[in-house]
Amino acid sequence: MAPSLAIACQAATERPARALAPTSRVAAVCSEVQASRIGHKLDLPSVLKTPFKIVHGPPSSSAGNPAEIAKLFPHLFGQPSASLVPSDATSAVSKQNLKIGVVLSGGQAPGGHNVITGIFDYLQEHAKGSTLYGFRGGPAGIMKCKYTELTSDYIHPYRNQGGFDMICSGRDKIETPEQFKQAEETALKLDLDGLVVIGGDDSNTNAGLLAENFRSKNLKTRVIGCPKTIDGDLKCKEVPVSFGFDTACKIYAEMIGNVMVDARSSGKYYHFVRLMGRAASHITLECALQTHPNITIIGEEVAMKKLTLKNVTDYIVDVICKRSELGYNYGVILIPEGLIDFVPEVQQLIAELNEILAHETVDEGGLWKNKLKPQSLQLFEFLPQAIQEQLMLERDPHGNVQVARIETEKMLIQMVEVELEKRKQENRYKGGFQGQSHFFGYEGRCGFPSNFDSTYCYALGYAAAALLHCGKTGLIASVGNLGAPVSDWTVGGTALTSLMDVERRHGMVCF
């Protein structure tokens, strides 16, 4: 018992008044920030503010395998892209009322609500008396005909707000003949003129199939997609960026910036920050460009250069050693969520593990390891014990290794520690190393959309409704020329089939 002098700490009793963070969409209890964002005025591209008509481009093909895509889309393949241009006529489109459905598909991305308000406002402006149905909980809402009729009052509190909670989202897909049948029944029951699918690459593939299906059955229901994914990997010439990417990167970059200032202020930690983005490292790259961390690992580069985990570890350790010589024993390292998917030797090891664990019992003595090829065994032994256990124990319902659950940032910290210790023994490193791990993911999917995403999404929604109003189907809304002022943004639609390729998925990599 050592008496020690200390300032007595007391319990919290007073606190200064402050803004309430987002908790509810009831306007009456929304915070100052929420209210200020609701009132934020959005500009529209000029072409959407005047009478417009549609001009068509040349027939389209596909991103790859055109023959196969043409066979899958007999009615839609080859559609030209559509561009909205100002028209002299007072109105180039019919005055008819429309019944439109909208669905949010897949993971959240800031701006989704604005796509919906864009559709709604277009209908109010150009087809007064139209009805907008929001399918609840993603594509399952279409199949089960679970929807909410979206009114002006209903959508108001969601203007310029993050999240998908206006109608919620889900990851179901409309794939089987029975599911297509259910979608048809909903389309008929609600007498739908059109459907807007807000989603990523999978969801837009699905939107294309749905458009083809409705057309083949001679249903009047047309389908337009909207490009959503914070990962930023759904893009092409006509769709320069998917929405949500801009906001997510800004949120992560602010957090990374905070951590960088923290690292420099205390001078004693290396922060390993894993960032969302499994199939693409775009978020990591963009955040690196915004924050200038000490080290950034880009998955695509690792794959292209066929780097091993040992190579990646050595690269990090080399930088740490050089910084240490300069007196800096701290820093920030960015890592994409999907890093280990990009490492060829890891893919090989996982394939072998999936095979072995499906057919063999794992003996405590480790004899099962003899089934691994020498290179894979070497990699397995190189991995920290906790990661070995994760690879052995965490299996999905199909028995496959759950790569996404591996905490890559912690794995790298452990591997870096081992290598630094080795160099210390060899007198090649004299610094101190303390790793801190972070994963920035869910925090960025539902933040307030940036001004860019707010405006971009509103234009996408407006464009999607305009395309439906003009009788278009099987297109993805495309708003371009985004580097220019909003008034000069281009607006149109691009054939979904033109973005498609046939992807061969090997049994060995499953997420």
Place this chain on the structure above:
Amino acid sequence: MAPSLAIACQAATERPARALAPTSRVAAVCSEVQASRIGHKLDLPSVLKTPFKIVHGPPSSSAGNPAEIAKLFPHLFGQPSASLVPSDATSAVSKQNLKIGVVLSGGQAPGGHNVITGIFDYLQEHAKGSTLYGFRGGPAGIMKCKYTELTSDYIHPYRNQGGFDMICSGRDKIETPEQFKQAEETALKLDLDGLVVIGGDDSNTNAGLLAENFRSKNLKTRVIGCPKTIDGDLKCKEVPVSFGFDTACKIYAEMIGNVMVDARSSGKYYHFVRLMGRAASHITLECALQTHPNITIIGEEVAMKKLTLKNVTDYIVDVICKRSELGYNYGVILIPEGLIDFVPEVQQLIAELNEILAHETVDEGGLWKNKLKPQSLQLFEFLPQAIQEQLMLERDPHGNVQVARIETEKMLIQMVEVELEKRKQENRYKGGFQGQSHFFGYEGRCGFPSNFDSTYCYALGYAAAALLHCGKTGLIASVGNLGAPVSDWTVGGTALTSLMDVERRHGMVCF
């Protein structure tokens, strides 16, 4: 090999221009937000804008054990508090130039830079020609006489900016006679009239000892403390809040709000969010008040009610089951970083483990466990295996269990899973449960200080300089009446000894 249709993803090539996150303090490359914050004008309490004089309160005592505190502080004990009040005289304080040192001590908190700019601006305004030294890297900078002379140009880029990187911080303490001697040498070498110590409870205890020591040696160097800690547990009647707490809670609350919207949008995850704050759950409580999560665990309540981990788990599981009956299989749960320190049975287990592991070898068969008392053994067996291993393996240099490294949020997820599975077997729960874990800590220590923290810290710095200028020592700068407009804030100093108590630290709990 199953061919599957997919929209081809392409590599990032274009990106819209956007703001650069904080990377460097060189004004030329600072971001728009940084520049806008640098230019943010701060108001001062009225009393600091006019000639002022000091009035004293009654003699002070201590928070506890006054006889012991009096013995430790023979020169300073009993000092009255000092309040600044407007004065009719043109100037109540001397025109003399001052040499002042300032040091940042301990963990970062948003607003630290503004304390320094407050000191600087006071000196410019009231004692032109004074010199301000910033000791580098915390109290070690005082002992090693490592400092930077802070000029107008030097401090400009740090105005209203987060972090402690202007002069950096450290956790060293000035404790031994040799260390006090080093501090005296620095004070003499730089001819210091005063020193401002910006820190938490430990650092302010240290500031008091330093003030006493300088006074006892007849040095002219006076010492003033400033209340800093994002944990919000350094407070008393005169010091209503420590700086950084307001900003940190706002940053965390925004992230929690994002995660809550995410939870509601996807409807399938329970997010377990661990929040910074080891010795106090104030941050967790404040974030709960700001965001209204589904469940909040408060450490102090757990301790008061003598709850066990099983009680806490059951409480969470009860709520999950009730929500599931209503159709909600998602939610957000806030947990303070120091939760398990508050659970009496865990403290007991850790004490026994520290004792056993110090003297026994741990046999693989687990015979060592027989040394645990029955209740502790039961708790140990109740813990998930990963936590058992952490308790056994992760030891600090003194051989003690590193409680702070236990990921409480993951531990709770695992215990909740086990209990839910049990209730499912008993047909008492039919929902689906997927836990996601988060730790929000470092992201909140170096963010841009809120307007409140910016203004509060500036006033604290101004006050600290004013107190030194008036010849005060051994006080903590206290700015009060914070619920009123800034002009009505009260300004003064409170005897550091009046906040002190003698804390008995048991060998068993060490961090």
